[in-house]
Amino acid sequence: GAGVSQSPRYKVAKRGQDVALRCDPISGHVSLFWYQQALGQGPEFLTYFQNEAQLDKSGLPSDRFFAERPEGSVSTLKIQRTQQEDSAVYLCASSIQRSETYEQYFGPGTRLTVT
Amino acid sequence: DAKTTQPPSMDCAEGRAANLPCNHSTISGNEYVYWYRQIHSQGPQYIIHGLKNNETNEMASLIITEDRKSSTLILPHATLRDTAVYYCIVRVGYGGSNYKLTFGKGTLLTVNP
Numbered sequence: 001g002a003g004v005s006q007s008p009r010y011k012v013a014k015r016g017q018d019v020a021l022r023c024d025p026i027s028g029h030v031s032l033f034w035y036q037q038a039l040g041q042g043p044e045f046l047t048y049f050q051n052e053a054q055l056d057k058s059g060l061p062s063d064r065f066f067a068e069r070p071e072g073s074v075s076t077l078k079i080q081r082t083q084q085e086d087s088a089v090y091l092c093a094s095s096i097q098r099s100e101t102y103e104q105y106f107g108p109g110t111r112l113t114v115t
Numbered sequence: 116d117a118k119t120t121q122p123p124s125m126d127c128a129e130g131r132a133a134n135l136p137c138n139h140s141t142i143s144g145n146e147y148v149y150w151y152r153q154i155h156s157q158g159p160q161y162i163i164h165g166l167k168n169n170e171t172n173e174m175a176s177l178i179i180t181e182d183r184k185s186s187t188l189i190l191p192h193a194t195l196r197d198t199a200v201y202y203c204i205v206r207v208g209y210g211g212s213n214y215k216l217t218f219g220k221g222t223l224l225t226v227n228p
Contacts, residue, residue: 004158031214042202042218043159056214091158095214104216106158 002026004107006092012113013082021077021110025094032075033104034067035091043091049075082114119203124223127197133190135222137203140184147206148179149216150188152199159202159218162188193226200224 005024013019025032031050035043036059046059051072060067064083069075079086089111093104120138127133139148149164163170163177165186170177176189190197202221207213 033214033216035216040220042200042220043216045215045217048214093158103161103164104159106160108156108158 004092004094004105006090006107006110008110009108010111010113012115015083015114016081018078018080019082019112021079021090021112023075023077023092023094023107025073025075025092026096026105027073029094029096029105030072031095031097031102031104032069033093033095034075034077035093035106036061037089037091037109039088046077046090079112082112084114087112087114119205119219121201121203121219121222123220124225127190127193127224127226129195129226129228130192133193133197133224133226135188135190135201135203135224136185137188138185139203139205142183142205143207145207148177148183148186149204149206150175150177151202151204151216151218152197153202153221154196154199159216162201164206193224195226195228198224198226 007022033048034046037043047067048056049069052069064080066078089109091109093106095102095104147164147166150162151159153159163175165177179186200221200223202218
């Protein structure tokens, strides 16, 4: 079946622009996660949704970052007034449940470059 | 979550077994050991996880020491497509923020022809 998809795959933004990154999770997956991966580093947790409820946004680096999942399926990560330090790969993952026994399936990521 | 220590890089010959070590000396009794890998330009991919017993699936085997302070991921017959960064992650079993995966820098495994 279809995996997690993300769009766009690549995004170049000028400093100060707003961007929106989309994630389509696996159908029926309750949990959705966003991670940020800087060059040469492992992914870092940003935020977590269970259905449409955002249960944890502790990893969002600033109030310029905003995520939503209004109908409990597709999610959008929005970054306002982008800065160069926002350049990274943004990964979305979904899981059928939040339990430790359910693996997270990751999308290919969106590579954001802020110039 | 407990921290993990992995070597930054390893090499393996194609067709041979790849043994990737991970130290997690401060692991708690309810924490699982997970392994993910990330092939270049792709998202991480789940490989295997375990609590205290050794585990095997179609991708790999996971050997956890009796004191649970370290583990080894074994790819029995490495291929060129197994070249990737391998992450060892310790994850709380129940409650708290067990939904989070805390990645370190992982081990870059290079499989050579």
